[in-house]
Amino acid sequence: MTKVGIVAYGITPFTREDQKIEAVLLKSTKTLFENNPKINRNTIDAVLVSTNNNSKYLSPILSEMAGIQPKIAHSIESLCNSGTNSIVSAYSYIVSGLADMVLISGAERYDSPGQILEWDNSRGEFKHPIFWASIFTKSYKREYSISDEQLALVSVKNHKQAKENPNALSNKTFTIHDVMNSKKITDDLRLLDCSRPCTGSASILLASEEIAKKTTDNPVWITGIGQKTTSASFTKNISFSTMESTKSSAHAALKMAKHNTKNIDVAEVHDAFSVCEPMALESLGFSDLGNGTSMIKELYETNNFKINPRGGLIGSGHPLGATGIAQTIEITQQLQSNAGKRQVDNAKVGLVHNISAAATSSTVLVLEK
Amino acid sequence: MSFESELAQGSFYIPECNICKKIVWPPAEFCNRCFGRVLLKKECFEGKIIEFSRQNEEYFCLVEFNNTIRVMAKISKIPQIGQIVKISKCGISNGDYFFYVS
Numbered sequence A: 001m002t003k004v005g006i007v008a009y010g011i012t013p014f015t016r017e018d019q020k021i022e023a024v025l026l027k028s029t030k031t032l033f034e035n036n037p038k039i040n041r042n043t044i045d046a047v048l049v050s051t052n053n054n055s056k057y058l059s060p061i062l063s064e065m066a067g068i069q070p071k072i073a074h075s076i077e078s079l080c081n082s083g084t085n086s087i088v089s090a091y092s093y094i095v096s097g098l099a100d101m102v103l104i105s106g107a108e109r110y111d112s113p114g115q116i117l118e119w120d121n122s123r124g125e126f127k128h129p130i131f132w133a134s135i136f137t138k139s140y141k142r143e144y145s146i147s148d149e150q151l152a153l154v155s156v157k158n159h160k161q162a163k164e165n166p167n168a169l170s171n172k173t174f175t176i177h178d179v180m181n182s183k184k185i186t187d188d189l190r191l192l193d194c195s196r197p198c199t200g201s202a203s204i205l206l207a208s209e210e211i212a213k214k215t216t217d218n219p220v221w222i223t224g225i226g227q228k229t230t231s232a233s234f235t236k237n238i239s240f241s242t243m244e245s246t247k248s249s250a251h252a253a254l255k256m257a258k259h260n261t262k263n264i265d266v267a268e269v270h271d272a273f274s275v276c277e278p279m280a281l282e283s284l285g286f287s288d289l290g291n292g293t294s295m296i297k298e299l300y301e302t303n304n305f306k307i308n309p310r311g312g313l314i315g316s317g318h319p320l321g322a323t324g325i326a327q328t329i330e331i332t333q334q335l336q337s338n339a340g341k342r343q344v345d346n347a348k349v350g351l352v353h354n355i356s357a358a359a360t361s362s363t364v365l366v367l368e369k
Numbered sequence B: 001m002s003f004e005s006e007l008a009q010g011s012f013y014i015p016e017c018n019i020c021k022k023i024v025w026p027p028a029e030f031c032n033r034c035f036g037r038v039l040l041k042k043e044c045f046e047g048k049i050i051e052f053s054r055q056n057e058e059y060f061c062l063v064e065f066n067n068t069i070r071v072m073a074k075i076s077k078i079p080q081i082g083q084i085v086k087i088s089k090c091g092i093s094n095g096d097y098f099f100y101v102s
Helices: A021-035 A058-066 A082-096 A129-144 A148-162 A176-180 A209-215 A244-257 A276-284 A292-301 A312-316 A320-335 B003-008
Strands: A004-011 A046-050 A072-076 A101-108 A184-186 A200-208 A220-229 A266-268 A349-356 A361-368 B014-017 B038-041 B047-055 B058-065 B069-075 B087-093 B096-101
Touching (some): A004 A082, A004 A209, A004 A320, A021 A058, A021 A101, A046 A058, A046 A320, A058 A072, A072 A082, A082 A349, A101 A320, A129 A148, A129 B047, A148 A176, A148 A276, A148 A312, A184 B047, A200 A320, A220 A244, A220 A320, A244 A361, A266 A320, A276 A349, A320 A349, B047 B069, B058 B096
Parallel strands (some): A046 A072, A266 A349, B069 B096
Antiparallel strands (some): A004 A200, A004 A220, A101 A200, A220 A361, A349 A361, B047 B058, B058 B069, B087 B096
């Protein structure tokens, strides 16, 4: 099977600005081509747009605006893990031989319709993500005797790390006291426990091994992919204190890459809410069940950026369609030793974890130098 | 007679496959196991509170009925895990289902 490499990327700052989706998409695409001037746009076989925006025909629109006439052009929507779903689709096009080079561009506006899954009537009138997050948080705290303060450290750590990310929505640091005293959303969730929807875009270019080696001196290879969707309804989750779809997708991705979690040097995990980070760490195998917050505490106290170096979703913001791509760009930069003050020493193997709709769907990618 | 038309009138029916008898939830026209037609069954049933939280002064809870149907519902009194409840009020408001349990 041909290898697939990441050969270029571009990203915009994540903001609360009111911009047209087409304009946001083009900005990160333009940055991508500026970052790697070797790329001949005539050699791009497919353009995939990752977004939950209601605008139509965005891939052909982006292609026209970027001067590309691809064979394949379409959008991909899968709520919060649209970005990594798009990367998996691009990978598949390349491995199948239908394409040698694929541009993936993800973007979202702060008012994205993808924040609410209207179909899920089992949630009753509680369709906003804060409600499933509250149930997850209560369940996790109950199951493992975890305190609100222990969970608040996730937000403290990720805001601190986001301060080193010039594209992050947040550039402030907070204490546990600040998180605990931020606006109470529910009994189990405070404002600073939540990632915020925002406007932003991220683009990445994948290529077959032969093309990748001609296009860049330091490609990063996608060596493992795992995906699992257990349901669409939040209420169908088997557990509300673990991520079952993540367990399955992590197992598949690590098996494909011939690695285990101990080999992972740096990871981006989907911290849509504070509780998601320890749940993800446990379901990915970084820590035992119920011990995720201990790992987070140790990382924070030792200033170790191994988990969510760019500040995660909580620190960076969460423009849904761009998030999975932004996570992948971060791990790419880490493996290329190009992450500035966020750099994790000697990172050789990285992992991306991206979920949708209360972890009813998960994607895990393994990346290597 | 559809699940939603009945729910809009304040009646909760159990959507059940008329071939394999599987309860299909969330309600759909066809069974997700055998694609049989889903019919509605009226019965008095009890549920169990699995988890809960509170927003402002209102408690909301995750309730499981018949080991299959789970809904997010409002409850007026302080809930307890494992508490047995019944749907006391339901309907559709602004396109969203709503449920009260007690």
